[in-house]
Structure formats: structure tokens, C-alpha cells
Amino acid sequence: MDQQETKNSILARIRAGKPSFHPLPEVPCYGYPGDPVANFVNKLLEFDGRAIKFKTRQDAIEWLGKQPETDSGKKVIYSSADGVDGNITEDELSDLHNAHRIETCVTDSHLGVGEMGSVWVTDNTLRHAACALLSRRLFIFLDSNDIVGGLHDAYSGIRLADHQYGSFYTGPSATADIEAVHITGAQGPLALTVMLYNCGDAPAEPMLMTNPNADTSVWQ
Amino acid sequence: MRQVNQVKLGAEFIDKQAHREMHDRCLWAARMRRDKVAASIPEWEEMRELASQIKLHTLSQLDSYLQQFATNAEANGIHVHWARDAEEHNNIILDIFRQHNVKTVTKGKSMTMDECGMREFMGRHGIDIYEADLGERIQQLDNQRPSHIVMPAIHKLRSDVASLFARTLGSDKDIDDPHYLNSVMRADMRKKYIKVDAGMSGVNFGIAETGGIVVCTNEGNADISANLPPLYVATMGLEKLIPRQSDLPLFIRLLSRSALGLDMTQYTSHYHGPRKGQEMHLVILDNGRSERLTSPDYWEVLKCIRCGACMNTCPVFRRTSGISYDAIYMGPIGIVLEPSYDLYKYARLPYSCTHCGSCGDVCPVKVPIPHLVFYWRSEVVKHGFGQFTHNVEEDLAEPILKSTTNLAMAEKMGLWALRNIPKSIMESPLNPWAKEHSDPIAPEETFRQYYERNIKPHKEND
Numbered sequence: 302m303d304q305q306e307t308k309n310s311i312l313a314r315i316r317a318g319k320p321s322f323h324p325l326p327e328v329p330c331y332g333y334p335g336d337p338v339a340n341f342v343n344k345l346l347e348f349d350g351r352a353i354k355f356k357t358r359q360d361a362i363e364w365l366g367k368q369p370e371t372d373s374g375k376k377v378i379y380s381s382a383d384g385v386d387g388n389i390t391e392d393e394l395s396d397l398h399n400a401h402r403i404e405t406c407v408t409d410s411h412l413g414v415g416e417m418g419s420v421w422v423t424d425n426t427l428r429h430a431a432c433a434l435l436s437r438r439l440f441i442f443l444d445s446n447d448i449v450g451g452l453h454d455a456y457s458g459i460r461l462a463d464h465q466y467g468s469f470y471t472g473p474s475a476t477a478d479i480e481a482v483h484i485t486g487a488q489g490p491l492a493l494t495v496m497l498y499n500c501g502d503a504p505a506e507p508m509l510m511t512n513p514n515a516d517t518s519v520w521q
Numbered sequence: 522m523r524q525v526n527q528v529k530l531g532a533e534f535i536d537k538q539a540h541r542e543m544h545d546r547c548l549w550a551a552r553m554r555r556d557k558v559a560a561s562i563p564e565w566e567e568m569r570e571l572a573s574q575i576k577l578h579t580l581s582q583l584d585s586y587l588q589q590f591a592t593n594a595e596a597n598g599i600h601v602h603w604a605r606d607a608e609e610h611n612n613i614i615l616d617i618f619r620q621h622n623v624k625t626v627t628k629g630k631s632m633t634m635d636e637c638g639m640r641e642f643m644g645r646h647g648i649d650i651y652e653a654d655l656g657e658r659i660q661q662l663d664n665q666r667p668s669h670i671v672m673p674a675i676h677k678l679r680s681d682v683a684s685l686f687a688r689t690l691g692s693d694k695d696i697d698d699p700h701y702l703n704s705v706m707r708a709d710m711r712k713k714y715i716k717v718d719a720g721m722s723g724v725n726f727g728i729a730e731t732g733g734i735v736v737c738t739n740e741g742n743a744d745i746s747a748n749l750p751p752l753y754v755a756t757m758g759l760e761k762l763i764p765r766q767s768d769l770p771l772f773i774r775l776l777s778r779s780a781l782g783l784d785m786t787q788y789t790s791h792y793h794g795p796r797k798g799q800e801m802h803l804v805i806l807d808n809g810r811s812e813r814l815t816s817p818d819y820w821e822v823l824k825c826i827r828c829g830a831c832m833n834t835c836p837v838f839r840r841t842s843g844i845s846y847d848a849i850y851m852g853p854i855g856i857v858l859e860p861s862y863d864l865y866k867y868a869r870l871p872y873s874c875t876h877c878g879s880c881g882d883v884c885p886v887k888v889p890i891p892h893l894v895f896y897w898r899s900e901v902v903k904h905g906f907g908q909f910t911h912n913v914e915e916d917l918a919e920p921i922l923k924s925t926t927n928l929a930m931a932e933k934m935g936l937w938a939l940r941n942i943p944k945s946i947m948e949s950p951l952n953p954w955a956k957e958h959s960d961p962i963a964p965e966e967t968f969r970q971y972y973e974r975n976i977k978p979h980k981e982n983d
Contacts, residue, residue, distance in 0.1 A: 304602060304603055307603045307604070307605060307609065308591070308603040310605065311587075311603055311605060311759070311805075311807050311811060312584045312587060312588065314807075314811040314812075315583050315584040315587070315759075315811045315814060316584045317815075318811065318812075318814055318815030319580070319581060319582075319583055319584065319814055319815075320577075320580065320581050320814070320817065320820055321581065322581050322582070323574065323577040323578045323580075323581040324574075324578060325574075325575065325578040325579075325764060326571055326574045326575065326578075328571060328575070328767055328768055328770075328771050329564075331564055331568075331770075331774075344784060347784075348783075348784075348785075348787065397749055398715045398716075398749070400749070401711060401714065401715050416774075416784065417784045417785040418784075418785075419785055419789070424796060429748075430744070430748040430796070431745070431748045431749045434741055434744050434745045434748055434749075435711075435714070435745065435749070451770075452770040452773060452774055453767075453770045453771075455770070456766060456767065456769055456770045457767065460766075461728065461731050461733055461766050461769075461791050461793060462593075462597070462731040462732070462733060462766075462793050463793075464791065464793060465792070465793055465794045465795065465796050466747075466748065466790065466791070466792060466793075466796065467790070467791045467793075468744065468788055468789060468790035468791065469785065469788075469789040469790075470787065470788065471784075471785040471786070471787050471788075471789070472787055473787070474739070474740050474741040474787055474788070475739050475740065475787050476655045476656075476703060476739060476740050477672070477739075477781070478654070478655040478656030478659070478672060478673065478674055478675070479655070479656075479659075479674065479677075479679055479682055479699035479702055479703070480543055480547060480675075480678065480679050480699060481547035481550065481551070481672070481675065482679075482699040482700075484699060484700055484703045486703070486704075486707070487655060487703060487707065487739065487740035487741065487742070488653065488655075488707060488710060488740040488741045488742045488745055489740065489741030489744065489745065489787075489788070490741075516700070
């Protein structure tokens with residue numbers, strides 16, 4: 302039977318037997334209490350992500366340049382962020398399978414969620430989502446002014462249909478499938494660092510904030 | 522065909538003390554986290570009610586929402602397919618795979634594909650599907666079904682996984698550190714990700730207004746499967762729709778908090794079309810759902826968003842594990858879903874319930890599971906599939922529960938029996954209720970007598 306016929310037969314069955322009309326309620330745009338940036342950092346750390354605050358984006362770029370993860374002599378780096386160069390070429394990425402060689406991925410987010418410590422990334426900001434997903438260390442720039450309080454606020458500020466791929470990343474990839482033991486670095490990145498800029502309260506010396514109880518197993 | 526005997530299979534799990542204790546501990550911890558995180562959100566109960574109402578609304582207009590969704594999804598460049606049953610579902614995907622000469626696939630978790638026996642079907646046609654979720658992969662390597670919707674291998678000890686991986690993936694059998702086992706799995710999957718011809722996943726939500734799908738995972742396995750290969754195929758049960766983008770945050774706020782007590786899944790991903798150079802297919806599956814929609818007593822089961830909260834809280838499930846249900850869907854939602862697929866085979870499942878009602882209390886979309894248990898018990902007896910005790914229970918319960926006078930009399934008789942029948946008889950091996958239980962101490966009076974004396978007079982004064 303062809304697809305149109307199958308579709309029609311399913312829809313006809315539903316039409317014939319569906320329950321009587323139930324009204325659609327309005328969903329309030331629930332906020333989330335507290336300071337969005339403080340909440341963001343706390344939640345991100347709870348999810349084993351790392352956060353670091355800077356006065357300017359330039360400060361963040363300079364700090365990132367000094368990290369061993371971005372040593373372009375030693376590491377394969379992919380960057381879709383302005384002002385940061387990668388060393389894997391678009392040509393190499395015409396076969397996306399090369400993305401598995403990427404050690405470090407650097408990208409931008411333009412939306413953070415205080416309620417969960419999530420960052421919104423899209424096919425626009427990532428260019429190749431596979432690079433972020435297969436990298437071992439993911440670094441994301443986020444303007445602290447782009448952090449909203451709750452998840453409802455976040456969804457009201459984006460148009461999902463504009464993005465082939467859009468995702469809220471909340472900490473590095475994780476699993477608890479064996480005896481519910483929490484493990485970071487399941488299939489995706491082992492570490493996620495959010496570099497917050499335009500932070501009025503950024504310390505003079507950049508200070509990486511981590512969860513003291515984060516998973517630091519030698520097997521990573 | 523034989524009936525699934527959950528009591529017998531459950532007893533086998535109960536006998537494995539280390540497994541049972543670990544299982545109970547892990548699931549109860551998830552339940553406790555869920556309570557804590559729910560209590561931190563003042564509007565939690567209001568959100569459950571709203572989520573329920575939105576689902577009821579969507580189901581009551583499902584034909585038009587499905588059309589809207591399909592039209593928008595196609596406009597986004599997604600190839601939309603329709604399948605009335607598992608066979609059609611599997612054949613549609615097989616055709617797609619043949620057109621693309623697909624031999625190997627990585628796949629994110631999908632209860633809906635499990636329901637279709639999709640992986641086994643593809644295996645028979647020479648296509649290898651690799652489960653990419655750690656728990657699901659463990660179960661695949663062990664030739665066993667998932668035992669939990671979101672924690673597929675939670676009934677296994679780390680030592681079980683260590684010996685399984687040693688046997689199947691060549692890991693060191695003496696190292697049972699879950700971190701090591703995860704790294705073994707990660708390394709093995711990486712080799713697969715970079716060579717497979719297609720990726721697959723299930724769908725958590727379909728948004729009618731935007732024609733996109735939402736897939737939630739913690740590992741990122743579904744994201745890799747969707748974003749790396751040149752072909753991505755997803756399956757969605759037709760009840761997974763929500764009307765609008767603005768409804769989505771409500772459900773996302775409830776989902777992972779209910780499932781694991783975590784604020785969010787690590788990857789909450791939205792797909793509105795294929796990426797450049799990729800082909801994306803979506804199969805919308807009926808497989809009995811439109812039939813369930815026609816039953817006024819049963820249609821609310823379609824609200825389920827597959828979070829697993831009912832399993833974590835269920836006293837039967839926690840002690841007997843999902844394996845003992847010998848079904849695709851397990852635990853409280855399983856015992857009310859499976860009979861709709863095969864009433865005879867799963868006729869005993871609705872009796873694996875203590876009527877504590879906890880599943881209904883934690884369900885984020887208020888599926889009335891406790892009521893559905895009674896619905897199925899009466900269906901089982903009506904169709905003559907009940908065990909002797911089930912039929913007696915039904916025969917006795919109806920006249921007693923239908924009449925206040927009869928119920929009051931039954932209460933008095935129960936109290937009399939408790940006081941006067943010797944323990945040697947009440948707790949004899951012939952009474953299954955006495956197994957691992959002793960009789961309660963007989964109270965001074967029945968609850969009704971207590972109520973009429975102490976509470977009712979005050980109520981009347983109010």
C-alpha cells in the first residue's frame with residue numbers, strides 16, 4: 302500500500318475514534334528565582350562542567366590560547382569561534398569522519414540558561430555539530446548578558462525552526478548506566494568549559510571553577 | 522503460547538541478593554533525587570497538571586496535529602513515512618537502507634523501535650545495528666532486553682558487565698571499575714561511529730507547529746548517530762506530539778527531573794531537517810495507538826512521555842527488576858501497556874502491583890496508572906484469561922466494593938478472622954500472603970468504627 306493511503310487510513314482511524322475535544326491551556330512563562338549568572342555557574346558545575354569568568358571576550362581568547370588543550374603544535378583543534386584559529390581544515394572536514402581526530406573544539410553560544418547551566422548551540426554556531434560531539438574537550442564562549450533565568454525564557458528567545466540542529470548542552474557527555482555510577486565522557490566530550498565574558502565581577506587573574514566532586518577517574 | 526509469569530521471574534531476581542539490593546538502592550536514589558528537585562520548583566504540581574492537559578488536548582485533536590506536523594516536517598526537508606504496524610515500520614526502513622546500500626548503523630535508544638523488533642529484523646536482512654547507549658549496548662551484547670526505559674542495564678552488577686565485556690569486547694575481566702568499562706565501550710563505539718552508513722534514534726517530542734523533533738540523551742550517542750553519517754532515520758510513536766514550541770519547556774523541565782532527578786539531559790537536541798548533504802527520514806508509527814485512543818477507559822495511557830519515574834518508585838519493580846516482566850515495556854507503565862499488545866500473553870502483569878498508587882503520584886503527565894491496572898484486571902477476567910485467584914478476587918471484590926453495607930461487614934469479618942483464627946492457620950504455607958509476612962496485630966476496632974466515632978461528628982459540625 303502506498304504511503305498516502307497508509308497515512309489516510311491512520312488519520313481516518315484517529316478521526317473516527319478520538320476522544321471529545323479537550324481545551325489547550327496556556328503555558329505561563331515560568332521564571333527561575335535567583336541571579337541567572339550565579340545559577341548558571343552553580344548548575345554547570347553540578348553537571349561537571351567548568352566555568353571561568355572574564356571581563357572581556359579578548360581576555361577569554363588570551364586565556365584559552367595559553368591552555369595546553371589549544372597547543373596547535375600538539376593538538377588537533379577545530380574552532381568555529383571568531384578570533385580563535387583551529388588547525389583542521391574545512392577540506393579535511395569535507396569527510397566528517399575526520400572529526401574523530403579532534404582533541405579540542407572551540408565554539409560560541411549566544412544563549413545560556415541559569416536554571417540548568419545549559420548552553421544553546423546550533424548548526425550556525427558550530428558549523429559542524431559532529432566536531433563538537435566527537436571532540437574530547439569542548440570550550441564555549443558565552444556573553445554573560447546572554448544568560449536568561451529559566452528554560453521558558455530560553456525557548457521564548459529562539460526560533461527552533463530556524464535551525465537544522467539546535468541543542469542545549471548541559472555539561473560534558475555523561476552516563477550512569479552501570480550501577481548508577483556517574484561517569485563523565487560517555488560518548489561525547491570528556492570536558493566542557495564555558496568561558497563567560499562581560500562579567501563585571503571577573504577576578505583579575507582568571508580562575509577556573511570546577512566541581513570538587515567531579516568525576517576525575519584515571520580511565521578518562 | 523505461554524503467559525508471562527512475572528511472579529516466578531521476579532522471584533529468581535529476588536534470590537540474587539546482591540543484584541536486588543543494588544537495584545533497589547539505585548532506583549530509590551533516583552526517586553529521592555526526583556523528590557528533592559521537584560520540591561525545589563514551586564510550580565511543579567501545576568506543571569504536571571498543565572502537561573497532562575496539553576497531552577489530553579493534543580490527543581483529542583491528534584489527526585489535525587499529525588497533519589500539521591507532517592506538513593511542516595516535509596517543508597523542513599524531512600522525509601515523513603507512516604507505518605500502521607511493526608512490520609510496515611521495519612519494511613519502510615529496510616527499503617531506505619537498501620536504497621542507500623546501508624550495511625551498518627549506530628542507533629540511539631528507542632523504545633518504539635524495540636517495540637517493532639527492528640534491530641533483530643535488520644539483523645535477519647544482513648544489516649548490523651549497533652546500540653550506542655551504554656546500557657542498551659550492554660543489553661545487546663548480552664542478548665537481553667533493556668530492563669528499564671532510561672537505565673537499560675540497571676539490573677546488572679559491574680562484575681556482570683566486566684565479564685560480558687571481557688567475553689565480547691576483549692576487555693580485562695578482572696577490572697570492574699565502571700569508568701574502565703565505560704572507556705572500553707567508548708573506544709569500541711568510536712570505531713563504529715566513523716564507519717557506519719547510517720544513524721538512528723527515537724523521538725522524545727514532535728512539535729506540530731515547527732515540524733521538528735526533540736531527542737534527549739545524556740551520553741550524546743543519539744547526537745553522534747544523527748550528525749555524523751550521511752543518513753539519519755528516526756522513529757516516532759504518533760502520540761509523541763505537542764502542539765507548540767512554547768509547550769516544549771514545560772515537558773523538558775519535567776522529563777529528566779522525573780526520570781533521574783537531574784535538571785536536564787546533557788543533550789537536549791532539536792532537529793528541523795537534514796544537514797547539508799544528509800538525508801533525514803522520520804517514520805510515524807501507529808502500532809495499536811489509534812486503537813487505544815478509541816477506548817474511553819484507556820486512552821490516557823497515550824500521555825506517557827517514557828521517563829521511567831513510575832519504575833523507580835514501584836516497590837514491585839525495584840525488587841524484581843524489569844527483566845522479570847519479559848516484555849518491551851516494564852514496571853507500572855509496562856503492566857498497563859503490554860496487555861494492549863497481547864492480552865493473553867501479558868494477562869498476569871496487571872497483578873504485579875501492590876496498589877500503593879505511587880506511580881500515579883510521580884508521573885509527570887498524570888497517567889492514571891493505578892486506575893488502568895484495575896481496568897486491565899477486569900479485561901483479563903472478562904476475556905477468561907485470569908488465574909483462578911484472579912477470578913475469585915474479581916468475583917468477590919465486585920459485590921463487596923459496590924456496597925457500603927457489604928464493605929462494612931467484610932471489614933468486621935476481617936477483624937474477627939484476625940482475632941480468632943489461630944496463627945498456625947493464618948500463617949500456614951497455604952496462604953501466599955503469609956510468605957515473609959506475619960499477621961498484623963488486630964486493632965481494637967475497624968477503621969470505619971474509629972472514623973464514625975472520632976472524625977465524622979467533627980465533620981458534621983464543620
